[in-house]
Amino acid sequence: MFIAHLPAGYLLSRPFARRNPSQARAIFGIGLLCSVLPDFDLAYFYLIDQRRTPHHDYWVHTPVFWLVLAAAIALLLIATGRRNQLVLVGVGLISVLLHLVMDSIAADIRWLFPFADLRVNLVHVQAVYKPWYLNFLLHWTFALELAIWLVAGQFALRDFRARRAIGKEAARAAEPQAPRTPA
Structure with missing residues (x-):
């Protein structure tokens, strides 16, 4: 996928945030960050590797890395008595895995690496046009x-309107009431 990781992360985070309103901001923050986190390797790809290795071959595009990292963070949270933050680890892991699933549509993802070098993708995008991104x-x-952008936009607009209505209601409730005069 090319541009849909962030809105997909929003859509994925939304139900978790609704179930955990006290952590909603953190859930959205982690969900959005982790939905694009594997592509941070593009800096290395362009600036250091000089585009020699396909960026989907880097370790940040392998599920095993993220599973091990999430397990280590979860164990640390449990050991330090912060179980209430495990939802953040879950949202982060699911967001990263969603990124990899979405990449698997039109790019090779090595789902079993380092155990096997099997590359999985749904479709192959032919190199027909220049520049490359037109393909x-x-x-x-x-x-x-x-479509993912449109759905996410609809939900975001609905959420914005709901928050705005709640804010207006709270502002009305905070206004001083005029004293009533007896009739």
Whole structure:
């Protein structure tokens, strides 16, 4: 996927945030960050590796790395008595795995690495156009990405309106009431 990781992270985080209102901001923050976190390797890809290795071959695009990291963080939270923050680890892990699932649509992801080098993807995007990104923008899978943006936009707008209505109601309740005069 090319542009839909962030809105997909929003959609994934939303039900967790609704179930845990006291942690909603942290849930959204972790969910959004982790939905794009594997692509932070693009800095290394362009600036250091000089595009020699496909960026989906880096360790941040392997599920085993994220599973081990999440397990270590969860154990640390349990050991320090902060079980209430385990939801953040769960949201982060699911967001990263969603990123990898979405990448598997049109890119090779090594789901079993380091145990096997099997590369999984749903469709192969042919290199037909220049510059290279036009191959993704003009492929049918880009319609899926636009659909994810539209759905996320609808939910975000609905959430914004709900928060705004609650804010207006709270402001009305905080206004001083005019004294009533007897009739």
